[in-house]
Amino acid sequence: MDTPAEPAVIVADLHARRGTHPVLHGLGLRIPARQVVGLIGPSGSGKTTLMRAIVGVQVVQSGTVTVLGRPAGSAWLRRRVGYVTQDASVYDDLTVRQNLDYFRAVLGAGRSDVARVIEQTDLGASARQLTGSLSGGQRSRVSLAVALLGSPELLVLDEPTVGLDPVLRRDLWTLFHGLAAGGTSLLVSSHVMDEAARCDGLLLMRDGDILADDTPAGLLAATGTADIDAAFLRLIGDDDPDARKEPR
Amino acid sequence: MTPSRTLATTGRVLSQIRHDPRTIALLLLVPSLLIGLVAWIFSETTVFQSVGPAMIALFPFIVMFLVTSITTLRERRTGTLERLLSMPLGKGDLILGYTLAFGLLAVLQSSIAVLFAITVCGLDIEGPVWLLVAVAVADAVLGTTLGLLASAFARTEFQVVQFMPVIVFPQILLGGIFLPRDQLPDVLRVLSDWLPLSHAVDALNAIATGSEDDAYVLGELLIILAWIVGAVILASATLRRRTP
Ligand SMILES: Nc1ncnc2c1ncn2[C@@H]1O[C@H](COP(=O)(O)OP(=O)(O)OP(=O)(O)O)[C@@H](O)[C@H]1O
Ligand SMILES: [Mg+2]
Secondary structure, three states: OOOOOOEEEEEEEEEEEEOEEEEEEEEEEEOOOOOOOEEEEOOOOOOOHHHHHHHHHHHHHEEHHHHHHHEEEOHHHHHOOOEEEEOOOOOOOOEEHHHHHHHHHHHOOOOOHHHHHHHOOOOHHOOOOOHHOOOOHHHHHHHHHHHOOOOOEEEEEOOOOOOOOOHHHHHHHHHHHHHHOOOOEEEEEEOOHHHHOOOOEEEEEOOOOEEEEEEEHHHHHHHHHHHHHHHHHHHHHHHOOOOOOOOO | OOOHHHHHHHHHHHHHHHHHHHHHHHHHOOOEEEHHHHHHHOOOOOOHHHHHHHHHHHHHHHHHHHHHHHHHHHHHHOOOOHHHHOOOOOHHHHHHHHHHHHHHHHHHHHHHHHHHHHHOOOOOOOOOOHHHHHHHHHHHHHHHEEEEEHOOOOOOOHHHHHHHHHHHHHHHHHHHOOOOOHHHOHHHHHHHHOOOOHHHHHHHHHHHHOOHHHHHHHHHHHHHHHHHHHHHHHHHHHHOOOOO
8 A cells, every 4th residue: 555645536627506506616626645634614615515526415517526536426435435414414313323333234344343433433431322312512423433434545524523622622633643644535624723733734715616725834834824723814815826726 | 225234224214213102102003093083983873884994094104104204304304314325325225224114113003003993993804804904004105105205305394294285185085085986076086096095995995895806905905016116116216316
């Protein structure tokens, strides 16, 4: 596994509407393999729409999305891409373990996987509880645990750390980097800027376009700012052409 | 499609229902209680003897339609459907998994309803009781599969309920419950020939009165099964992995 990695995701000239609303207008990007890439941008900028397109559940008008060398949404990818939706998509009327057992069976993953993901998401204490009776942060961790089943090669995580306390967030980011070190590619959307600083690469989105594609350090240097918050505001506020790096 | 994924889905749906005592009561007891109510209303007359079999078709059908369509709609709304369809789950796995789970419940439901109608409400059955149960189960499964199909065209629980007057009520009106089907105006009679609930009612009446042989009943049963298969195929075909 030491060959130079192909990008995990290549998007070219992507047009997509969410509902009837045009969201992505000719978006292009590359997501390198085996890294944690952050996707940040204002609410409504199209992060979720882009992630849905990468996972292959979004109807797209035109353009190409290539994931792990295959067209997004192809059957081959269905056990190799893990997706955490923005709202926890798990069964509230099942226990945590029953949720995981079911999705494990659907993925055809090994039985020991359930214990592994419970451990990774620190859900051991609530494994027998009904998912609907958990706190918001616990429920979103169940949703994350489902995505980790079967050890997918690409993880697409839509705001996975919302509602979590700083200790848990730190633990999850350690987990993300551990997974990347093990060869998994991750795309993580977030609103929390101190999380953006922990990413290997950053994609800044606005109005359905990629505004910047850089490392956190590169972004700070290009904008002449001291933290990601300020860099983000500068890019959103007055769109500095020097900071714009065209993908491809 | 793989049997293991279909059965995992069946098991999951049953586990969900097991955590919901109200739904269990609605599925297993309410049809019998309603049949009992009808029998009570007509207790001074002989009417129940003629409408009783139709009630065994009617109430399980409606209850199954409602419970299934709302359960699957919830799956759509909570995002679990989207998640499942991004995984290696066949569309048929999902629809068939649901059909099997509710089919199992239909066996219990119909057995209870038939037993209740015969022993408590005093319904006389001339033909074989097992055949009556078989038709009742098929009829309840029909309600399930039509519910699966209807939920594909609804976005909210309210819209599902709106399907009742469109899909369910005409079948009740034309099913020969209010007026024997051979006394309907020609156009309505032909129309009612095409509705599956009519065949369930015909079959149950035939068994209760012993007016037809088993071959006739099996023929009607086949028509109901064809509708079930058709609805399962159509419901699978209308599932979309990609949504706008
Ligand atoms: N379910 C939906 N149906 C119709 N339009 C939608 C839907 N969800 C989002 N939109 C529209 O699509 C646009 C992009 O939404 P999207 O969810 O991709 O943004 P986002 O960057 O993920 O926002 P947030 O940070 O708030 O999650 C929004 O402006 C919104 O109007
Ligand atoms: Mg979003």
